[in-house]
Each structure stands twice: as C-alpha cells, then as structure tokens.
Amino acid sequence: MNIKSVLAASTAVMLAVPAMAEPQAEVLHWWTSGSEAQSVAVLQEQFKAEGGTWTDMPVAGGGGDAAMTALRARVLSRSAPTAVQLKGPAIQEWYEETGLADIGSVAEENGWAEVLPDQIAEHMKCDGQWCAAPVNVHRVNWIWGNKQILDENGIEMPTTWEEFNAAAEKLQEAGVTPLAHGGQAWQDATIFETVVLGLGGPEFFRQALIDLDPEALGSDTMKQVFDEMRTIRGYVDDNFSGRDWNLATAMVMNGEAAFQIMGDWAKGEFLAAGKEPGTDFVCAPTPGEGFLYNVDSFAFFEVDGDDKKQGQELLAKLIMGPEFQKTFNLNKGSIPARTDVALDEFDDCAVQSSKDMNEDAADGSLLPSYAHGMALRGAPAGAITDVVTAHFNSDMSSEDAVQQLADAVANAM
C-alpha cells in the first residue's frame, strides 16, 4: 500500500466517523505506576479499537485520596466523569449521594451474573441494579516466604497461627527477622484482619468486621486476636516504622526476612525481580480458613448525551470481557473476577487463588477485606484501623484495645 492510498483510506474513515455517535469515555483512575499504567493502557487500546474516544484522567497520589478529591470536585460541579475507579461499599455510598448509572442491559446481555461469584457481584449492584464492573480480584490473606531461608531452617509454610509463632521463634533463634512488615496503618490493619480470620474463622470475621456486632468486637476471641498481634509485633525488626510494603517485600526477596503477610500485589514485586514462585519464594494463604478479597472496579456515574452513554456501555462490556480480564490480571498479579477465564498463562499462586475463590464462594468463606475498604465504609473502617495501629505500635493491653475498639466503632456510626 502506498502513502496515497493510506491517506485516502484514512480520510474516508475520518469522513465516515461523524455519521455515527462515537462512544466517549472519560475515565478517572489512580493506576499510574508501571505495571498498573500498562494494565489501563490495554483497556484504552481496546476501547479505541472499537471506535471510541478515551479521555484519560489519571490522578496519582495518596492511594486514591487525590483521585477521590478530584471526583468530589467534578460531582459538585455536576460534570461527573464517565467511569471512576471505585471499590467496595464506596460504590453504594456514592450511589446514595449522587446516584449512579444503570448498566443492567450490558450486564444481562453478557451474562455477568453467571460468571461472577455472588459475593463479588453483590458489590457491583446499587439497589439491585448493576452500577459497576469488576476488573480483578486480589487476595489479601497471603503469606509470602523466602524459600531458601525456610528450607535452611526446616520450616514449612504455617497453617495455624501457633505454627507461625513456633516458626518465628525458631527463625529468631537463627538470627533471621521472622516477619517483614511496614509500619503503616493499612499494613497493620492487613495483618490484623488475617489474624481475625485465622483465629476467629469466617463467621467471626463476618460478625466483627462486616456486621460490626458489638458482642463480637468485645469478645474473648477479639482479645486473643490482639494478643496475637502483640506477639507478631515481637517478630518485626526495629526499623519497620513507616516502611513501604514493597520495601518489606524486598526484605523477603533478599533474605533479610523470612515471611511477609501481604496481598498478591506483592507477587508482582517478586516476579518483577525475576524470582520464581516455588523455587525462590513460596506463597500460601495465611493460617486459617477463608479468602479475603480486594476487588478493583469501575463505577459509572450518570452522564448526559448518547455518545457518553454508549461509551459507558462499551467500557462496561470491555472491562468484563474475558480477553481484557486475562491481559489486565496477567499484568497486575491478581486474578480475573470472571470465573470462566482460562488460567493457563497464570502462575501457580494465581491458580491457587482462583481455585480457593471458587471453593470459598460456595461455602461462604469468601469475604471482603476490611483493611482495603471492601467491607466497611470509610468512617468505621478508619476507626478500627486507628485502634489496631495504636495497639500494634504501643504497649496497650489487649483488654484496653478491645474496649477502645468497641468505643471507636460506636463513635464512627
């Protein structure tokens, strides 16, 4: 093909375009770091390939805080973006504040209800209508281990918290830091919720951190949870204050620490450093039963104009498309929210994650992560985190912590 015919063809295309309404989408998200930005670019290309115009609105910073501030300003000025990266109960909270678009037609056409686990589908609905589309499922309750250190000390991945404590004691005697941890509130909260799940079981987790049942919050089990948190505090090195999670992951990678408790985004760090699951590092669910999920999703605000509405529908369709779900999650280290995507190209940890998700969805132990804003709204979740991080970083007794927990939750309602 020579240049002239290319020009002629492209002119023809350009002339042809205005004849039909072109899907438009303005997408507010905070996926700006390397692998995340790559993952969004995949969606962007697919959207353009279908003839749409994509206006990217990335707002970095503060783990989404900055993006939420931008969203608030846009909603107040009555020009909400087409689609916004939102997750968990925040979707319903925004729905109550401003209303969200109904994308039920796309969902029904593409049979979302059949391919999503019920618990996750529930997060995507506002008053029974579909108003958001999930892109991935992160499992939060993972424990990562340095294979070499564990082998040298003859330690298996722990399946109960007692085993974990025993392993940690052994490692400490051998002069190894048992647990790599970063002293940031959300990381403290991440460990806390895995301990709640491990010691209390799925039913207790539901009562305490989803239903905020005062009895569960003040129970002896909760006291044991705080006791275990105090024990775990002893397994962390001295410089943990304020450390970022990826630096903690690097400690496990470099053999400075044996374990890390962190969601599967940590796997991305291992893989990016060229480490192999099973040979360099091992992944296992944290001690206990259950699966804590952190699902990223896009919510659709109400917009005017056919081009924007078409944009929403196209976007929703693409986000839930098997092709995008696969490429996106291969990039990001999570697993597809759809249960019918072939996992051939995924690593062993992801395959296990997917298998556990399906099993736990069936027996009711597939639970939303409180530490990552999936279980509770901002205020009560923050109140719990305050207590957890204050206890973890001081010598507060478990009795006081339980008391404060009950007070804080009551105060945040």
Add this chain to the structure above:
Amino acid sequence: MEWLERNVPKLVLAPSFVAILIFVYGFIAWTAWISLTKSRLMPKYELDGFGQYGRLFAAPRWDVAMNNLFIFGGLFIVISMAIGLLLAIFLDQRIRAEGVLRTIYLYPMALSLIVTGTAWKWILNPGLGIQETVRGWGFESFAFDWLIRPEMAIYTVVLAAVWQASGFVMALFLAGLRSVDTEIIRAAQVDGIPNHRIYSAIIIPTMAPIFLSAFIVLAHLAIKAFDLVIALTNGGPGYATDLPATYMYAMAFSRGDLGQAASSAMVMMGVIFAIVVPYLYSELRPRRDK
C-alpha cells in the same frame, strides 16, 4: 473628578476586600455550617446540632492530636526562641564573618518542610542514620530510636521544626538587638555594668515587641504544622504523632467524613483565635502613653 479622587482607594481595594470576604470568611462560615451537619462523603446542609463535636471529643485519636499540639507547640516555641536569642546575642558580639554565619543559620528556613522532614527521617532512622553511624564507630549499645517509639516520636518533630525555625528567630532577634539605642548601652558600659546585666536589664526588655512577633509567627507555624509531620513520621508510629491538621486531612480526604473534618477545623481555628485575639487586642488598643 473629586469624587473619583476620594474614592479611588476604596475602588482599588474593593475586589480584594470582596475576595477575602468570600474566600476567607465565607468559607469559614461554610465550614462552621458543615461541622453542624451529618456530612460524610459529600456536603449535606441539614443542620444536626453538635453531634460532630461530640464524636470529635470522644475520639482518642483527637486527644492524641491535641496533646501533641500542646507538646509540639510549647516546646517548639520555647526552644526556637531560646536558641534564636542565644545565637543572636553571640552574633551580636561584632564577631568576624558574621554575614557568613548569619546566612548559614538562616538557610534552613529556605528549605521546604517536606525536605526537612524527609532529611530528618533518614537522619533519625535507627537503621540508617545517627544510631547506625555511632554504632559503626564501636559504641554497640548506643540507642537513639525516638522516631520509632510512639511516646518519643513527637519530640523528633520538635527537633526538626526547631532546626528549621531557630535561624529565622535569630534573624528577628538580631534585628531587634541592633535597633536598641547604642547610646544607652554605652552609658551602661561606662557605668561599669557587666554585659549580662546590660542584656537582661536593658536590651531584652526593650525588645518585648519582637518577642511578641516571634511568638505569633511560631505559634501559627505550630498550629498549622502539617507537611513536616507528613514527611517525617506520617503521623506514626500508629497515630502517635498526629496533629490536628493531619487529623483533619485524614478525615476529609481519606475517610470521607467531612463533618468530622469540619468540626476539627473549627476547633483548630478556636485555638488560633485564643492566641491571636489577645495579640490583636494588645496591638490595636490605643496606647496610653501617646
């Protein structure tokens, strides 16, 4: 023409007056209103009484933040003024290279608090900074780990803030010292009065207004302190170094709890008023000796 001449100043000032009316006092009023509502993610306007203030004062985290404000504010103001005054008196001894020294002491003020906070975070980190260095010299038991001890961490914030501000206070005091009438000092010297008495009985009392200005500048720096804490400790360990400003930020931008944020902002403003109003009163009242 005459009318214009008389009214030009008013006309020129009007836009900025209106802007201040709206963007300062208007927004203060708006915040006060929001603090009396049940606003969460988005502002709501139905009044709901003082519930948000009740929640605020029941929150242990707010207690910690207010305590920290008094510890931080008190120490920061007192230590900065003491060091600033001392440096100013030393520099006032007509020493050589005064210009160079003055610039060195004043330079920290030119840094952004974010830079100060980050630098001190590294210096104070037990695994990287002073502790590790001194241990490297062979003092194995040396410990300086305030940054990671919840009960001591707030003092690291004081340390960094004092480092930043005392040079500026020095400059203020130096200007004050230089403005004291040299005739009086000479006369005192002729009378054989010792130097420390000259300072304590003559120079420092005449500098009273400078003390007041320094106090006001430092006090408002302390109350609005935010970036330093964010960079140095990010409120941690736990929330041990939270200040009212960081509390307000967390509530407004991370938690989606606008009502809480607004009520904490109002309390912060109350604290500022408690300091500034007596100052304004003393400045604005007609002086009796004139």
